[in-house]
Structures are given as structure tokens and as C-alpha cells.
Amino acid sequence: MTQSKGISRRGLFGAAGAAVATGVAGYAAHSALATDKSQAADDNGPVGFHGPHQAGITTPVQDRLHFAAFDVTTTKREELVALLKEWTAAAALLTAGRDIGQYGAVNGPDEAPPEDTGEAVGLPPAHLTITVGFGPSLFDKRFGLAAKRPKALVDLPHFIGDDLEEARSYGDIAVQACSDDPQVAVHAIRNLARIGFGRTVVRYSQLGFGRTSSTSRAQATPRNLFGFKDGTNNLKLEDAAKLEQQLWVQPEDGPDWMVGGSYLVSRRIRMNIEIWDRTSLGEQEAVVGRGKGTGAPLGKADEFDAIDFTAKNADGEPKVPADSHVRLAHPDFNNGAELLRRGYNFVDGSDGLGRLDAGLFFLAYQRDPRKQFIPIQNRLAKNDKMNEYIHHVGSGIFACPPGVTPGSYWGEKLFS
Secondary structure (H helix, E strand, C coil): CCCCCCCCHHHHHHHHHHHHHCHHHHHHHHHHHHCCECCCCHHHCCCCCCCCCCCCCCCCCCCEEEEEEEEECCCCHHHHHHHHHHHHHHHHHHHCCECCCCCCCCCCCCCCCCCCCCCCCCCCCCCCEEEEEECHHHHCCCCCCHHHCCCCCCCCCCCCCCCCCHHHCCCCEEEEEEECCHHHHHHHHHHHHHHCECCEEEEEEEEEEEECCCCCCCCCCCECCCCCECCCCCCCCCCHHHHHHHCCCCCCCCCHHHCCCEEEEEEEEEECHHHHHCCCHHHHHHHHCECCCCCCECCCCCCCCCCCCCCECCCCCECCCCCCHHHHHCHHHCCCCCCEECCEEEEEEECCCCCEEEEEEEEEEECCCCCCHHHHHHHHHHHCHHHHCEEEEEEEEEEECCCCCCCCCCCHHHHC
């Protein structure tokens, strides 16, 4: 499709305004007709956008992340609703491998900026998912949402050892873009930020690579920057009954607008890489509670062997130390609480002192943070031997509503 070079700016803006006014369905349909698919191959194709739950939670973890937390700058409820409608429509197109807007990246008039930034033209969708969550600060007095704040959306407590940076924490709205192509993930956040101009600002963002967990039994267990397999016992999408118990908000939990959704906790965890790299192999394995090569629990041979916390060494000490990370985070010692983790490694250059600014961008989904992340992290913060090698510098908690159907938008029930 080509567009006349002579279209006026007024005509362009009028068409764009009309598209937004039609709402999600109209905007998406118009955009889908006006732009071409970017995907080049089905084997690197799209993940379904619509459904009872948001994609990007149980979706098999992709290789790349671009996460952004936004602060809402408008104080008008109707502008926030309009933003969420536009974001939802754009996300449906982005995850399908299409340009956004009426004309896309290259078909518009010379006199106006392109509606899509264009760096993903020619790239496949690469399993892009876009997941949205609302932070506690969105439920202040600005938008009349205070009475609808879920009880489970608590302000996270200060944990022992926290060294949080305000500029890397919190936020009104979180957007998690995951993809197997870093440029596709960056393109998604860039264009949503552009759509939000004048109504939102990016509070902080984080690029991630090399997933640090698996959410499907079809995926091999990856390794984190400490060199250990991570996420062996993570919740998996195949465990439907356990997901209902541990991941998805149930009708009895309330509020109604969150049923089918989940709560996300994000933590930017800086790893003291240089100290870890000078630590003996035996000490590293004792800190983690697993063998570095096999990923097996100490005293076992296979990664997926059940952990025997009663087994003793010849000296009478537990084979899996009491202060090891694996033991302290295990459901047996946390009232059965589990998390669905889908974190990523990051390396953000150096800190100016010759040390890598590197670590884990921890992302964990759950049914109720009060019963899952908070008690688990309290236990880890107090006793985990790994605390000598890490410190938490960023934090956030977000209520991720259920998925959308064609014509609806993220959080629609919250605003109805």
C-alpha cells in the first residue's frame, strides 16, 4: 500500500484521531488493514494475544527482555483509559508482527513523523509478548481507583539488606516485553512509550538477556551469571492445577477485576561478580545447594532428583546446608508457597570502579504476594548465605489483570 505524498497534516491528524475515537477494535482493524506483516517465518511467529490470561506469564520464557515502568503524568481518568485502549490495540498488532498506526513505518506522508518507528520492519514477531501490570501508586486519588486497590497489592516491606534506588523502583504501570529478538522487544517498549507521550513518562527500564528460568517442561534449565542452573523447580505451564493454586487470582480472592490475573514482583539484584569469581567451587555449591555442573541437589546425581534435606555428610553436617539458597526458598520451609519466575540476566556496563554492573532482573508471578514472595524473601534476607554475593537495588510490585478479548482493553473491568 502506498500513500499520497500530498496529504495534509490536518488530514493525517484527523484520520489518526478518528481511529483512536473508534476504540480498540476499530483502531486495531484499521491498522491491520493498513500495514503489512513483518513476520518472515512461522517458526519464529506470533504468540496469541487474546485469552483468559495475559501472555508473557506462563508463555515459555523467551530469550530477551525489555521491561519498563511508567509514571502516569496526566491527572485525567479519561486520558488514562484512552491510553490503555491505545496500548492494548498497539500490543495486539506488535505481537502479531505488524506495524502500528494507520500508515505504519513507511507508508505515511513525508510531512509527518512515521507512526511506527520502523526498526522491526522485516523482522518476525519472534514470540513477542507484552504484559501489563498496575502499581500501588496508580490507586491514589488521581483517578478514583483507591477503593478498587486489591488487598494483595501491598507495599513491599523493607527487607534486610535492601539497598533500593528510588530511580530503579516502583512505578504506576509496568510493561514487560519478552521476545527471542532483542530488537523486537525494544521496538515494542519504544512505541508504547511514544504512544504515551504527554500522558506517561518512563520511570526506568531494564534490558535482559539469557532467561534464568523455564516455564515449560519443554525448555532446558538455563544458567544464571553465577554459572548455576536456575529455576529447576519453577512452576510450569503444564501444571494446570498448581497454577490455579499458586499463580492465578481466584474468585474468592477478589477483587472481581483481578480474577484470572496475577501479581508480579520485580527485583533488580546486583551480583558481586568479582567476589563470586574468587570463591571456591565447594563454597559456591554450598551457597546454592546444588552441584554447579549437573544442577543436582547436593548428595544427588540428577538435576531433577528430589532434595533430601535430612541427608548428612560424614561429619554429620547436612549435605544441603541449612543456610543454602535452595533450602531456604523451598516450599517445604515456606508453607508450600511457590512462585512462577521468569527473570533475566543483565550486564549494564561497569560501575566506574572496574566492577561489572551485572546481575539478575528477578520477575516472579504469584496469586498473593502476602503469602508467597514476602514470607519467602523475609526468610532469604535473614538467613541466605548468598546474601554475601548479592544485593537488591531495585523493586516493584504490580497487579497484572486477566487477559483481554477482541475489543476490550487492559484493565477494562477496573475502570468500569
